[in-house]
Amino acid sequence: MQTIRISEISNYADQEVEIKGWLYNKRSSGSIKFLIIRDGSGYIQVTIIKSEVEKELFEKIGEIEYESAIRIAGRVKKEKRAPLGYEILLKDLQVIHNAQKDYPISLKEHGVGFLMDFRHLWLRSTRQNAVLRIRAEIIKAIRNFLDQEGFILVDAPILTPAACEGTTTLFETNYFEDKAYLTQSGQLYNEASAMAFGKVYCFGPTFRAEKSKTRRHLMEFWMVEPEAAFVELEENNQIQERLITYIVKQVLKNKRAELIVLERDISKLEKIQIPFPRLAYDQAINMLKEKGMQIEWGDDFGGDEETVISQSFDKPVFIHHYPTKCKAFYMKPDPQRPEVVLCADLIAPEGYGEIIGGGQRIDDYNLLLQKIEEHNLPRKDYEWYLDLRKYGSVPHSGFGLGIERTVAWICGLNHVRETIPFPRMLNKIYP
């Protein structure tokens, strides 16, 4: 008899199969019992009819606790009433490990705080399984897309000697006799790699020691950061459009069942097509003022502003040419209007906020040096970065895509904490 995974059950109609997994739920009606088995690839109902199995086996089934590891054998039966279209008629069952009877997560409602304390077990539930499968699909799509477009994976270090951007708070750690910091962006290293490989990206965790406590923030999150030589602002935006539409297309194609589990409105994802609207910062300010928001030219956008903007479009929208003072020191000022920079953030629809921050970098040595001094950054830490403008400097651009916010948007979740297996949150690092 063949051991199969639940996800491939449709290939085995009317055959006898074996499945190894865990008991997800059980129901009993006297002479008929139902077990829901999960094996990591899916969930399937197993039906046990008293008159068709040995008495000893039928009685044993009532004693199996939730989440016990079991091995079942039975015949795959087409069944209209089953969610997958199939169920299994039990022939035999072995308990590999009978779980303790106090499994904390029932199928009834629980609060988020409680579930997060049991995150290691919560991962077993259907919704969490769907979210993390979609996360994996998104990451696969990103890497496929960038590889196809000729970008080379060149990772940036996690341990860094100083602030990459010098602004936000960093996690500090010991590095033998020195201090080191966990990276908050691979971008500066990416610029060096781009001058070596042309088109590169890094993909890895990023750390921010900000005491942020909102649905959009984690202390540790994952970011993909492409960077390309000879690419200017508009081409940079076009790469992002193609990337985002590709990600959405792949999820719709390969993870539709998971989107349905999450009750995601799929029609909203189907609208994600090139081109995305572009809104200059100046226009965005006017738009927000017309909607009655208190904001002046030169203010950066907060969560409320992003939400209002994103709800005005049914696609992601680029906001470009922000005031220079709002953005990082390395952003290239517009030669025609130095008070704004050649940058663009991509705001996801449905109120999900910023998922990409990107732009063109300063390629002139003297201007970069001036900005480093204006921002009071220690020049000696940036000598290597300045070198890139001494030896074959070219126009170049890049962007950073936040994985968790992208997953939250595509899954339709209202908080990023469920989009990563083990979220690191303010004052919470267990489990």
Added chain:
RNA sequence: UCCUCGGUAGCUCAAUGGUGGAGCAUCCGGCUGUUAACCGGAGGGUUGCAGGUUCGAGCCCUGCCCGAGGAGCCA
């Protein structure tokens, strides 16, 4: 760091300042098509902690702890 809301049974929540309850989970019983199954019964409590007001506090007051949402900052 600041603002708002909350903490009562294992979980989710009720309870006018006057005898702390329900649903689920657990245990016992019933049911041949259940989908978070259902029906009957039972057990289960130092109301986050420490003070205070009151004849009497889960409820009012003060401090602290913890959680949730948000602001700032950002992806």
